[in-house]
Amino acid sequence: MIVTNLRTVPLVLPLERPIGNATARIERFSMIAVFVDTDEGLTGENLIFTIRPEQHKLLDTMVHVLKDAVVGTDPDHVSAFWQDAWRRINFIGFSGVSIMGISAIDGALWDLRAKAANRSIAALLGQCRTSVPAYTSGGLWLSQDIDEIVQQAGAYASQGFGAVKLRLAGRADIDLPRIAAVRDAIGPDVGLMVDANQAMDATSAIALARQFERYGIVWFEEPVPAHDLDNSARVAASLDIPVASGENEYTIHGFRRVLETGAADILMPDLQRVGGVSEFARVGALAAAYNAPVSSHLFPEMSLQLMASLPNATLLEHLDWFSPLYAEKMEMTGGDITVPDRPGWGFSLAPDALRHFAADK
Template identity: 45%
Template sequence: MKITAIHTQTIEIPFEKPIGTSIHNITGVAGLLVWVKTDEDVEGESYLWVIGKHKVPVLEAMIKALEPIIINKNPLDTEALYVDMWKEINFLGHKGVTIFGLAAIDWACWDIKGKYYGISVSGLLGRARDRIPAYASGGLWTSMSIEDLQTQATSFVEEGFKAIKMRVGLPDSGMDLERVSAVRETIGPSVDLMVDANQGLTVNQAIKLGRGLEQFNLVWFEEPVQAYDLAGSAMVAAELDTPIASGETEYTRYGFQDMIERRAADILMPDLERVGGVSEWLKVANMAAAVDIPVSPHIFTEHSLQLCGSVSNVNYAEHMPWFVELFQEKIEMIDGDILIPDRPGMGFSFDPEAVRRFSS
C-alpha cells in the first residue's frame, strides 16, 4: 500500500452563545479536516482545530509541506513515517505548528492501519479496557452566573456524568470560591469535581486559590499558571494537596519529559494535535506510566477513546461536545463511563453532510 495524496477541508463550527474562560472569549471553533489517501480502497481521517478561522491556513500549509515526504510511502509503517517527518521539520523546530502538521498525518495513518487490518487502534495496540470514566467538560464557564452554573451542573448529573469540570480564574478569588462552593453543594460529595484556570493565574494567585479550593475535595486543579512556566507549576504543585493537571499545551515527549523531571504536574494531559499524533501520545503515556503518573487526554473525545483503551494509566476521558456533529457515529455512555468502540481504525468517521454544512 502507498500514500497517494492528502486532502483537506476547512470548517467552522459556531456556538449558540459565546463562552468564557480566564483568558478566552470563544464564539466557535474552526478546524481542518484531513484525509490521507492510498492506492487501495482505504483512507485515513484526522482533524486539527483552532480558535479563529484565520489561523487554519497555516495548518494546511504545514500539512502540505510534509506531503512530499510521505507520498509513495507505506502508511502502515507509522514509526518510519514519523521519523521521516521529524527529520524534515528540524529546521523549523519541534514545537508549534510543525507538530500540528506531523500529528494530523500520523494520526490518519493509524486510522488507515486499523481499517486495513479490520481492527480498532486499541485492538492493534492491545486493549486495556472497553470503557473509561468521563467528565463533562462542555460547560460551567467563567462567563456564567452562579445560578446558571448550578442549573448546568444539575443537568450534567442528570445526563449520567459522575464527574464534571468547571472553569475558574476570575480576578477575585473569592468569587471563584463562591462559585465552586455553589456547584459542589449542587452536585453533592459523590460526584467528582475538577477545576480549570486555563493558565490565567500567577503562581501566588494559584497557590492562594488552590488553598481555598482544598475544602471541596477536587480531583484536580488544571493549568493554574502559564503552560510554559514549568517552574511555577511545580511550585504550585508542591504547595497544594490537590493534584495539578497540565500538559494540553505541551509538545512531544521531550516537553513532557521536562514536565516530569520538574514535577510540574501530578496528572499529564497530552493533546493529540500538540503532542504529535497517536505515535507520540503513546510514548508520553508510557513515559508517565514508568513513573506512576496518570494521564488524561485533552479534547478530541471521539478519537482519544482508542488511546484511552490502549494504555493502563488513563484516569478520565474528557467529554467535549464541540465536534460531535462532525461524525457519523455517536459517543455511548453508561453509568458515567464512555464506551470505547471496537470499530476499525479510530472508530469514528466524518459525516459528509456535516462536512458540507460546516464548510459553507
C-alpha cells in the same frame, strides 16, 4: 498498500453561544479535516482545529508542507513517516504548528492502518479496557453566571457523569462562590475539577487552592502559564490537590521536562499538540514510568482509543463540540464512555456534515 494522496477540507463549526474562560472567548472552531488515500481504495482521516480563525490557513498549509513525507509511503511505516517529518521541521522548530501538521497526518495513518486490519486503533495499540470513565468539560464557563452553571452542573450529574470541570477567574471573590454552588449542585459523590487556564501566578494559585481544598477538588488544572514549569512545580509541591497539566506541551520531550521538574501530578496530552497517536502512546508509557496518571485533552471521539490502551489512563475529557461532524455518537453507561470496536477511530466524519460546515461553501 501505498499512500497516493493527502487531502484536506477546511471547516468552520460555529457555536450556538460563545463560551469564555480566563484567557479566551470562543465563537467558532476553525477546523481541518485530513484524509490520506491509498491505491487500495482505503482512506484514513483525522481532525485538527484552532479557536482563532486567522490561524485556519496556517494549519492547512502546515499539513500540506508535509505531504511529500507521506505520499508514496507504506502506511504501516508510520514511524518512518514520523522520522522523516521530524527531519523536515528541524528549521522551523519542534513545537507549535509544525507538530500539529505531523499529528494530523500521523492520526490519519493510524486510522488507515486500523481500517486495513479491520480493527480499532485501541486494539492495534494493545487495548486494556472496553470503556473509559469520563468527566464533562463542555460547560461551566466563566461566561456563564452562577445560576446557569448550577443548572448545568446538576444536569450533568443527572446524566450520569462522574465528574465535572469548572473554569476559574483566578480571583477568590469570584471563584469560591461558584465552586461552592457547583459542589452543592452535584453533591458529594461527583468529582469536581477546576481549571485556571494558565491565568494565575504561583503565589495566588496556592492561596486560592488552599481556600477551595475543602470542596473535594479532584485536580487543579493549569494554575500558571504552561511554559513556567518551575512555578507549576512550586504549586504542585505546596498543595494536597493534584495539579494537572500538559495540554500545551509538545512531544515526549516536553512531557519529560514536566515529569522531571514535578510540574504536574496528572498529565493531559492533547492529540494535535503531542504529536498524534504515535507520540500520545509514547507519552503514556513515559508517564507510567513515573507512576503518573494520564487524562486526555479534547478530541474525545479519538482520544477514547488512546485512553483505552493506557493502563495508567484516568479520565477522558468529554465534550460534544465536534460531535456534529461525526456519523456516530459516543455512548455512555454509568459515567463511562464505551470504546467502539469499529475499525479505525471508531467514529467517521460524515460527508453531509463536511459539506454543511465547509469553510469555502
